[in-house]
Amino acid sequence: MRKLILYVILAIVALVSLIPFYMLVYTALMPDSDPISDSRLILRTIEWSNLQHAWAQSKLGNAMLNSLILMAGSVLLSVFASAGAGYVFARVRTWYNRLFFAALLFSMMIPGIINNVPLYGLMKSIGGINTHWALILLIATGFIPQSVFLYTNFIRSLSKEIEESAVIDGCTPFTAFWRISFPLLLPITSTLVILNAIGAWNNYAQSVFFLQSQDMQTVPLAIGRFVQTYGADYTQMAAASLIGMLPAVAVYFIFQRYFVKGISAGAVKG
Template identity: 30%
Template sequence: MFETRSRSAKIVLQVLVTLMVLPFLFPLVVMVQGSLAGIGWGNYEAVLSRPELPLFFRNSALISIATILLVYACTMLAAFAFSKLHIRGKEVYFWLILAALTLPEVILLTPLFSTTLQLGLYNTYWSVILPLAALQIPFTVLLTRSFMNGIPDGLIEAARIDGANTLRAFWHIVLPLTRPIAAAIIVLTFIGAWNNFLLPLVFLQSPDTQTITLLPTFFIGQFNNDQTKVLAAAVVTALPIVIAYLLLQRLFERGLAAGAIK
């Protein structure tokens, strides 16, 4: 790990890190300040008094949890296969999965809309869960495969000598060792699922299925555009993500670093 010993080097590094953080911190400060403009905390009272808020939170939680479970299961199985199993042409399949990272979400809207209509999934949770998971999996597989490459093959071979099959070796040896990268996957997937605005806007038309990211739109209309309440709604929407990151910060940073380096 890089360390600085001299006082001048520490000062330069601190100034550099501060300058790098400011572009990301400034919009957050402006958002919080704007949410307190006008009637102050009354903006938050107006947001929290919306009758749709508990339903939107529940819908976002259900979609996020289902997406996390789907991404976690597919990522671990795929990364294990790409890293530890002998499969003909697996590198070709791996690069085909990575090619999906080049496809923007907006370009996929039309084929996804047509597919959800044909499958009868339109205006259901699955119309958002499945695309969200599919968009997250290529990147999480890339990270997890790099992490699993650092697990010695000898552990799996020893398990096979003791009579364990591939599935038992995966369940009892590989999964317990992947907890740091699992935390990174959970946080990244949660952020992507909770913050997604475009897919719920297009595929969830019923108020009973809409998510928390659509809450600010209730304060924007033809004759109303209350930006202070929009910003307050944005702050309320972001709080669960901040809390989740703080709870999993240490594991998230370990897993992300290990998945990128190994």
């Protein structure tokens, strides 16, 4: 009976969580452009042309390409940089390492958006406005503190004997980590790929500052401009939003197998 009650509660929570997504799909595919006056729960007819029209009018194709470049670059950079830094913090126990680790944790409490104004001057001076490489560095930097924190605690839970055996067999500490230990970090790496990929894909505050050209706009910027044009057409806004969220959802489903395991292990072990 206790398990039955638990499953019923979980089912209710899952159902409530899916309601916004269902309403988005419902509004995106409905033939009527006024969902507020529609009281039906199930669509009688599905208007697939809404997605086609939203795709053409919002220019999401180019925006998705820009978002994919930013997402892939920032995720790869943040994961590999954070894994190396986390290994040093976990394995080299010195007072200055503890000091740097504490400073890194403190930086997690600073909202990234407050740095946009001074960063704009820096980005302009180095020619980083309307460039992918500069925004990749900026986004990855925002991901690194949390990623280093999770990697450090996860690596501390791994046995040192595996790395020591590899060093005895002739590997350098660098090679031992990347060839022996890093593959064991798949759960936490998958977790960070999901978190950082979704964060990069949904990044708006920094993109609107540093990507001013329409050709460089990302998915959030494209949808924002589309909403300004079709602000009264809820169907078209929902269709554009549905298309824009699909890649992030795909990333989650690919790596979700290790998501819960990685986030729990990285948060509590150490």
